[in-house]
Amino acid sequence: MxxxxxxxxxxxxxxxxxxxxxxxxxxxxxxxxxxxxxxxxxxxxxxxxxxxxxxxxxxxxxxxxxxxxxxxxxxxxxxxxxxxxxxxxxxxxxxxxxxxxxxxxxxxxxxxxxxxxxxxxxxxxxxxxxxxxxxxxxxxxxxxxPIAGITALQGLRDRARIEAGQTVLINGAAGGVGTFAVQIAKALGAHVTGVCSTRNVEMVRSIGADRVVDYTKEDFARSGQRWDVVFDLVGNRSLSDLRRATSRSGKLVMIGGGHDRGHGGRSLLRPLLLAVRGIVLSRFVKPETVFFIANINRDDLLVLKTLCEDGKVTxxxxxxxxxxxxxxxxxxxxxxxxxxxxxxxx
Ligand SMILES: NC(=O)c1ccc[n+]([C@@H]2O[C@H](COP(=O)([O-])OP(=O)(O)OC[C@H]3O[C@@H](n4cnc5c(N)ncnc54)[C@H](OP(=O)(O)O)[C@@H]3O)[C@@H](O)[C@H]2O)c1
Missing domain, CATH: 3.90.180.10 (Medium-chain alcohol dehydrogenases, catalytic domain)
Structure with missing residues (x-):
């Protein structure tokens, strides 16, 4: 110490x-x-x-x-x-x-x-x-x-390289990273689907999600729909579920997760292994799969400051x-x- x-x-x-x-x-x-x-x-x-x-x-x-x-x-x-x-x-x-x-x-x-x-x-x-x-x-x-906002920004802007008009699914839309991700994806011009539980449906809609999937009632991975970008913040789904929800030409972006087993040390390894398997698989079969660790830096803090001052992110x-x-x-x-x-x- x-x-x-x-x-x-x-x-x-x-x-x-x-x-x-x-x-x-x-x-x-x-x-x-x-x-x-x-x-x-x-x-x-x-x-x-x-x-x-x-x-x-x-x-x-x-x-x-x-x-x-x-x-x-x-x-x-x-x-x-x-x-x-x-x-x-x-x-x-x-x-x-x-x-x-x-x-x-x-x-x-x-x-x-x-x-x-x-x-x-x-x-x-x-x-x-x-x-x-x-x-x-x-x-x-x-x-x-800082950490949640920059993770959402770098995931959507730099890893997913979102373009206006693209469809984005955010699994974990009601959490720290998710609430920034919904607003930043909207600011980048995407059509946003947020995934959360029943009690958070209205909140996720209120921050800009075009569609909200209540995971207690509906399974986004079995809906038949594919999104241009799937941004997974929870790490609770199998790789095949996440890849099935991502369009062939799209991107699956993962950041870790492990919520379903709590945030203790034991939950760190499983999402990391999921991401490694996804990255290896995507070398052979689309969609592209990306895992990243947020890089905290002044420039992106300033981007977030501007987004907040412009009223695009709260x-x-x-x-x-x-x-x-x-x-x-x-x-x-x-x-x-x-x-x-x-x-x-x-
Ligand atoms: N790679 C990186 O650089 C990086 C950076 C930051 C965070 N992370 C990781 O990203 C994850 C998310 O971080 P966070 O700060 O957003 O965590 P958080 O705020 O603790 O996330 C809580 C949210 O997760 C949602 N959730 C829980 N189970 C869910 C499920 N089955 N389906 C959909 N949503 C579910 C909850 O919504 P409901 O209550 O509605 O279920 C809740 O709003 C963490 O595991 C963290 O370690 C990684």
Whole structure:
């Protein structure tokens, strides 16, 4: 662990200028291992920025980080997490900047990621992936954007290379990535079909889906229809089902998933194997199948900022929790049925 623990502390307690309240993961495990503690604030480095965190959002990647599946422990720490504070997505106000930083100044309102230091804390240290917050959004809305928004953007724009008029099916349309994907696909001019459960049908329609498939009543893979692009965010269907729903000249884009088995480490491998099989198969038989890991970068954060300021994308927030309630926020995300994003507000 890189952060030094100072004392057990409640959120209301005053902390000294050098300390802050943070959620600490001192070992791998479920949300129960998370604790609110007082730790040293991150200090500014020449290329870094310190952000006073106003809001952070939870992503399935944070849950994998907490559970520490075996295949990631070589880099994240074999016996316990090297990183003390979970979280990556953030929105807040710049508190200090390093001597080499020119684009950002203290007092700027920013959003982006501070993945190395963690964001479930009052302060976070970021490097290059922070840009000006969309002027029309709250900190909570801005914190919902980075990983989910960029994954949706890169999946549809760069991997699927969507063209106006194409048909797109989004499996998992009601989730963090899905709610951005529906809106971005519409902004790119696609005809969008969203797949979700009954309770989310109206919400997915309200954010722009032209058609909504309620998976409790209808199976998109057995409907006989084929889409130009199938964007799978759930990883719960067989490869043959996903390929059957994709037109021969179209693209099947996968990003992982594993919701149906929860977000613990055990669910990481199966969607990855599914994607590898799909990529190998598509070398011989169409449709083209693609798997990718989102690349968080400033340029795409700025694209999303513009989409939000133009009113084409509005982050969907399911629930907002206080920092002391972060374990509850994690548990809620772990259900795999959050409606849009889960946010921690400070
Ligand atoms: N490769 C990458 O770079 C990358 C980046 C980000 C995320 N991911 C992965 O992508 C997946 C989605 O991320 P996320 O942030 O969107 O997760 P999320 O917000 O936790 O997704 C929850 C959503 O999944 C939907 N869902 C659950 N079971 C479903 C089913 N059988 N059919 C259709 N929808 C279903 C739920 O809708 P209902 O409640 O209506 O069922 C819920 O709205 C995660 O597994 C994550 O690890 C990968």
């Amino acid at each position: 890189t952060a030094r623990l100072l004392a057990t502390s409640s959120e209301e307690e005053n902390v000294s200028p050098e300390t802050m309240q943070a959620i600490i993961m001192s070992k791998y495990g479920p949300a129960d291992v998370l604790e609110l503690r007082a730790i040293e604030r991150p200090s500014v480095e020449p290329d870094s920025v310190i952000v006073r965190v106003h809001a952070a959002s939870i992503n399935p990647a944070d849950l994998h980080e907490m559970h520490g599946p075996l295949i990631t422990r070589l880099s994240s720490g074999l016996r316990r997490p090297k990183k003390a504070v979970p979280g990556a997505d953030v929105a807040g106000v710049v508190d200090a900047v390093g001597e080499n930083v020119t684009e950002i100044r203290p007092g700027d309102e920013v959003f982006g990621t501070c993945g190395a230091s963690g964001t479930l804390a009052q302060y976070a240290r970021g490097y290059k992936n922070l840009v000006a917050k969309p002027a029309n959004l709250t900190y909570e809305q801005a914190a919902a954007i 982050p969907v927030i399911d629930r907002t929790f206080a920092l002391s309630e972060a374990p509850e926020a994690v548990r809620y995300t772990e259900t795999g049925h959050a409606r849009g994003k889960v946010v921690v507000s400070m």
